[in-house]
Each structure stands twice: as C-alpha cells, then as structure tokens.
Amino acid sequence: MGWIMWDNSFLRKRTKEARKVELLEKAVIFQGLSRKELYEVEKVTYDRSYQPGEYIFRKGNPGDGMYIIMEGGVQIVDERGDKGDEVTLIALSDGDFFGEIALLDESARSASAKCTKPTQVIGFFRGDLIDLLNRRPIVGSKIILSVSRVLGERLRKTNDRVNVLEAKLSEMTND
C-alpha cells in the first residue's frame, strides 16, 4: 500500500515537473534551452498559489524576479494617487510571463501584479539566475541573452514611438 502511495506521489511530481518544463519552454526567455537545460532551470523555480484579489508583488517593492502563469489570471495594475486607484495596464492568462526585467536589476517594480482568479505561478529569481550562471554558465548565458533580446526589442519599439511622438510634436509646433 505504502509503495503504491509513494509511487503515485512520485508520478504526480514527475508529471508536474514535465508540465512546468513545457510552460518554461513557451516563455520567450527560455527559448533556445534544451529539454535537459530546462529541467535544470525547473529545479530552481518556485511554485506559488494566489487567491483572487491577492497581489503577487506591489508597485515600489524591490524587483527580484519574474513569474510565469501556470493557471489563472493576473492583471498588471498601476496604483495611482493617495487613494491607490488602480488602472489596469494589461491582463495576462495561462502561459504569459511578467516581471522579467527584475532578473537584471533590483530597481523598484513599476506596477503591481494582482490576481483576478485562483492563480498558480512559477517564480524565477535573480539570485537563482546568478547561481545558474555560476554552476551552469552556458544555461545562464542563454537566459541572459534572451532577456537582453526581449529588452532590446522593447527599447526599439519605445524608440519608434518616441520618434513618432517627436515628429508629431514638431508638426504641431510648425503649425
């Protein structure tokens, strides 16, 4: 009986690991990692469960890492004013990820992450990325490269928007 119970919990663990690896594979920053390398990353991630209305992190707190939604829904909200009125910036669901900039620096979170339904997330933190870089430099470097690519892409988009806005501004001043 005990053997069957142990066997079941072992299988459950393996299935959960495999599911987490599948989700990690879909996240842009883990693309380019082999299956074996993804299992290496899975070992240093944390599973957390949140209730609707619960915050994963709050605006202004130090950024420590990123999250991937396994199941549920998360709103990225900006808390404004003294009363803390919330403006939803984006709604995220299964497989989406957020907070990846915190993998590179510890500056304060620019917005809060609030759960809209029972949510399960995978957390991956800067300390563990540094640990990976020490132990498995190739895996760590691949992740850093992907994060840099994501940030580069965002910077390009921001530059494009700034250019458009500058053009509009100069048009307005000319008029």
Place this chain on the structure above:
Amino acid sequence: MTNNQKFILKLIIAAVAVASFVLILPRISGIITILVLSVLFFTILDPVVDRFERFNLARAHATLITLLAIFIIIGSGVSALIPIFNDARLTATEALKGDSLEEQVNAWVHNIQSSLPFVKIPENTADKIISTSTTFIKEDLPGFLLSLASAVGNILSNLFFIIFITFFLLKDERSLKKSLINAVPNRYFELSVNLMYKIQSQLSSYLQGQFTAAMSVGLLSTVGLLMLNLFLDAGISYAVVIGVWAGLANLIPYVGPVAGAVPAIMIVLFHGPANMLVIVVAIIVVFAVVQMIDNIFISPMVVGKSVDMHPLMVFLVLLIGGNLMGLLGMMFAVPVAGIIKVTTTLIINNSRRYRL
C-alpha cells in the same frame, strides 16, 4: 477577541516559547553546536561544489568529490604531522635520558635565568615544577588519559554527524531551500527569497574571507619562523605546525596573535640557545609584523568591514563561545556572531525596503 486580549495572548505565547527555549537549551546545546558547525562548513564548501558542477557533474557527485578532496587534504596534513610528533617524542625522550629530571629542570631554569636576566624566577621554581610533574604522572595521568580518550571519541562522533549533515545540506541545498520558502506566506515570499540569497552570498564571502585570512597568517608565520631559523639559527622546530596553529588561532581576535607566538617562544626557552633574548624578541617582531600585514592588508581585503564588531562585543562573544565549547567555541564564536549580525542586519534592512 479584542486587540488587548490578542496582545496578551501573543505575550503569553512568546513568554512560554522563551521559557521552554531556555529550559531546553542546556539539553540541546550539543545538537545546536553540531548544526551550527554543519551550516558553517556548508557555507564555506557550497561555492566549491558549485565549481565542480560546472564540469557537468550531478550535484551529488560534485558534493562527494568535494568532501573526498577535503578528506585527502586533511589526511595528508595529519599524516605529515605524525612523523613530526613522533620526532618530538623521540627528542623529548632523548633529552630526558642520562641526567635526572631534577638536573634537567635545574639546568633549564638556570639557562633561562642567565639568558634573560630581567626575568625573575623564584628560587624554588625547579622544585615546584618537579613535584607538580611527579604528582601529575603518579596520580592524575591515568585519569587524564581516560578523559582524553573520551574527548577524542566525542570529537570523532561529533565530526561524523557534522560531515553527515554537511553532505546532505550540500547535496539537497536547492530542495531544502524550496521546502523552506514554500512554508512562507505569499506576503513575505519575495522578501524571503531575496533575504535567503543575500544572507547566503554575504556569509559565503565572509567565511571564505576568514578562511583566506587564517591561511595567509599561517603561511606568513611559517615563513617568518623559517627565516629566523635561517638567519638567526633560532632552532625553532615544527615551524609549519606553529604556523598552522597561528592561522587557526587568528580566528580568535586579540587572543589569537598571542596564542600563535607562545609555542614558538616556549620552544626557544626549552632549547635555550646562546642568543635566546634576541630570538625571543625576533619571534615577537615576526608575529607583530604578521598581525600588522593581516590588519592592514589581508583582513580588510578578504573579510571586509561588514561584520565589524565593538571590541567589548568581541570579548563577550568569546566568553560565551569559550563557556559553551571551550577552545573550539572561542575559535568559532566570532564567525558565528558574524553570521548572526549579517542575518539580523539584512532582515531589518530588507523589511524596511519591502515596507513591512
């Protein structure tokens, strides 16, 4: 339940917890010591295991290789010391041959008196030394040997537990960390992950710094004593052993440097060379210079200022360590106090940053 009642309940729970801790502490102080030492060794060895993992080794294999390497290093050190101790035993036996113990001690006292005339040795010192030694050999030696054997057995069994716990801490570091973090409520989750990482990295660099400083002091002391042998013909045998001792003793602030110089001076006094005074002064200068190099260059570079403690606090910590575990307690008292200080400071600072 009103707020006042809640406060009183919390106060009662805290009082009961403190009282039970104080009551249980004496019974579990041995276990706590083993755990603390295991964590200390884990923190020092963790980066080494990480290095081995770079060669695509599984964590368990990397841990085994690290511990095996440590065993080989310690084993080689011990096997190198055995001939030295054997040599010392033979020299002592040889020295005691021929003349009686009384003549030997008298000659020794006379030698010190003539080389260091400013040292006033009372007239009956030789008789006192002889009677104390005879009483010790006749009455106390069997008991002393028994307690020594029991102490060695105790140390060996504790060492086994420490190695066993350190092995599993190193091998299962990540799963243990995960289990700990899983128990933390969501509100404190990010704070705990951040804190755990920072504590580990600060402690690791602090302990490695202490280790490097101790090694440097040991090496410098050995080189200094060997140079005295070379240039002053000081005849300080076992310079390497004294150097290792000086390095280890250096873990005890203020007391360490003195403890390092004492065996070297004792050996010189025992041998009684013609230029004894010059050699004794030279030994003191060597250890003073080593301490200066350590205080000005080595320690600030490798240990850092993060765990600076007031001298009074250091003495208090040394007293507690010595009271709990004797010499070993004194050696590890400051590093353990360093761990507590670093952890507390990080908890307070992080709680502020997370606005808790």
